[in-house]
Amino acid sequence: MSINVTPIPRLIDLAAPAFTLGTANAAGSADTAVASDSTLLVFDAVNPAPVGVAAVGSAVVSSRRDHVHAGTPYEEGTWTPQICDESLDGSGEGQVYSLQLGTYTKLGRVVTIDFSVTISNLGTLTTSQNARVLGLPFTSKNLGDYSATASMSQLSSAAITALSSPTGQINSNSTNMQIFQFDQTTGSGIITIAQLSAGGSVRASGRYIV
Secondary structure: OEEEEOOOOOOOOOOOOOEEEEOOOOOOOHHHOEEEOOOOOOOOOOOOOOOOOOOOOOOOOOOOOOOOOOOOOEEEEEEOOEEEOOOOOOOOOOOEEEEEEEEEEEEOOEEEEEEEEEEEEOOOOOOOOEOEEEOOOOOOOOOOOOEEEEEEEEEEEEOOOOOOEEEEEEEOOOOEEEEEEEEEOOEEEEOEOOOEEEEEEEEEEEEEEO
């Protein structure tokens, strides 16, 4: 048996949808269906939020429980900067540090870092190899030739060219930062472990994408 429900007339002169409710319980029977020639809405036991009263010339829309827009993911924390050579081993060559402090914030894909590191003993680091800061909190995005720069506020106890400007570079798909100085007419040169002597301090801040 089916119950035909007479459509309720709309307030405007438009055709109302036809609606049929089946009451048979036989599995597979078409009579168990609910049919409508318009959009069919199904409600649960949770009462919808009240719409409220709209001011003249505006509209009020009830909030939806089925569609929530999350905000941009945010994260903050600490990390431990280390000095290394091209072997990328920040603690396995006998290095001794007197200061290792790093903080970060991550907003979506953008990571902002601040750090300060002082190395009191170079251990067995290879003096002829390039000096790097290891331990960035996230691996930079793999974008081929992409690189991000870090602003260096301090590079002390270093044997670098007078009046040269040190800077940092974070390459693609990396968790370390290279240390450069603008000491050449053709551009920047990489600072070696020999130039970053024992007692050397590096302080910098920068940001990169992941």
